[in-house]
Amino acid sequence: MSHSIRRLPLSALCATLALFVLAGTTAAPALAATVIHFQRESYAALLAQLRKGEVHAIVLHPQGYKAHVSLDNGGHMTVTYQPSEVAALEAQAHTHSASFAVATSTHKTTAAHHKLRYIAGALLIVVIVVVLAVLLVGRRRALVEEDDAGSASGGGAAAAPPGAGAS
Numbered sequence: 001m002s003h004s005i006r007r008l009p010l011s012a013l014c015a016t017l018a019l020f021v022l023a024g025t026t027a028a029p030a031l032a033a034t035v036i037h038f039q040r041e042s043y044a045a046l047l048a049q050l051r052k053g054e055v056h057a058i059v060l061h062p063q064g065y066k067a068h069v070s071l072d073n074g075g076h077m078t079v080t081y082q083p084s085e086v087a088a089l090e091a092q093a094h095t096h097s098a099s100f101a102v103a104t105s106t107h108k109t110t111a112a113h114h115k116l117r118y119i120a121g122a123l124l125i126v127v128i129v130v131v132l133a134v135l136l137v138g139r140r141r142a143l144v145e146e147d148d149a150g151s152a153s154g155g156g157a158a159a160a161p162p163g164a165g166a167s
Helices: 004-032 043-052 083-095 112-153 155-159
Strands: 039-041 055-061 066-071 076-080 099-102
Touching (some): 043 055, 043 066, 043 076, 083 099
Parallel strands (some): 039 076, 055 099
Antiparallel strands (some): 055 066, 066 076
16 A cells, blocks of 8 residues: 555645644734834923924824824824914924824724634635545545455455355
C-alpha cells in the first residue's frame, strides 16, 4: 500500500490551517496600525502650539465642542473649546498656516454586527468543508484498506468454485 494516500490529505489539511493562521496573524497588526489615539490637552496648550507653528490641522466637532488636532510631529490631540472661541481659533489656524475644518455629522447606517455575522458564517462554512474533506479521505482510505485486505487473504479461495474443495 502506498503511504502517499495518507500523507497527501494530512499535508493539505496542515497547509490549509497554516494559511488561515498566517492570514489571521498578518491582518490583525495591519488593522491595529490604522487606529489614531488622541491625547487630551487643554485649550491653552493648543493655543501655545498654534503660536509655535506645530499644528498641522484642526477639525472642530460641534456636537461635543471638541477639536481634533493633528501636530506636525505626528501626534494627535483632543481639545475642548467654547462655542464663542471658534472664530478666534479659525483666525489663528489660518494665521499659522494650519488647515481648519468644521466636521458635519453624518449618521452611519451600517451596523458592525452584520459584518461579524458574515465573518462567523464564512468561518463556519470553512470548518464544515474541512471536516467533510477529512471524513471523505478517511472513508476512502478505509475502503482501500478493506479491498487490499480482502484480496490478500482470500485471493486463492475466491478463484475456486464453492464445492471444489469439499471432496
